Amino acid sequence: MSTEVHDCIVIGAGIQGSSTAYHLAQNKQKTLLLEQFVLPHSRGSSHGQTRIIRKAYEEDFYTKMMHESYELWAQLEREAGVQLFRRTGLLVMGPENEEGFSNIKATLQKNEVPTVLLERKEFSQHIPNVNLTDGNGALVDTTAGVLYADRSLRAIQGLYQNKGGVIKDGEKVIDIKPGAVVTVTTESGVYRGRSLVITAGPWANTLLTRAGLELPLKVVKINVCYWKEKIPGTYSVSHRFPCFVQYNPKEAEIYGLPSNEYPGLMKVSGRRCGIDVRAR
Structure with a gap:
């Protein structure tokens, strides 16, 4: 086991996990992003070319959040030099x-x-x-309009790596030991971090159980x-x-x-x- 300790380990390299890792790296946090499948893959909810982005919601707080979201997407486009919207x-x-x-x-x-x-x-x-x-x-x-999903995922992962972030794909997590320093064991290695973020989509229940948590999640x-x-x-x-x-x-x-x-x-x-x- 490596003695290296990350500021944060993120499990799941879909758009949620990759975005989280990107912002952590942007804020000078030493971050490790783990993905069970070899990237890119078609098994998660971030797969595919297009998604709708909009401000048309019933809930007022969602519409307010989208104002900032649009600004962040525009910022990401500028930084990546790729059209995402x-x-x-x-x-x-x-x-x-x-x-x-x-x-x-x-x-x-x-x-x-x-x-x-x-x-x-x-x-x-x-x-x-x-x-x-x-x-x-x-x-x-x-x-409103179309977000280019696959393209966005590649762009944000690339920017994350440019900021010093590390991605390890093809590494399925088999154990999580909570603590002041969290220990995450994959099929290929053991990693340690001061904090842990789980963005594993339909695999969340399995990972949370390994961390001693049970939530009423339904896939x-x-x-x-x-x-x-x-x-x-x-x-x-x-x-x-x-x-x-x-x-x-x-x-x-x-x-x-x-x-x-x-x-x-x-x-x-x-x-x-x-x-x-x-x-x-």
């Missing part, structure tokens, strides 16, 4: 008289987020090839679908088609992104398990 806007649709849609609208207005309210009579002029369901309202969070699988564009090119980022979310308090909430990862295919998913998504 593309502004597309987010089309939000939902029952006008239901709490969810009303809360989003109120939160955006309260926080003075640039927003376009779409009247039914002019909806098709702004958003062609999409039908607005009777009784639904629609708005666009114009600050949820989200299926992602790719729909073929009816009219090639009209649902693409270059055609200015927005990200979108359809709120429905009685069913699944459907969200999607313009075609980007695979030419001619839109990315569509839902926020609840077991949803039945059918093309029309």
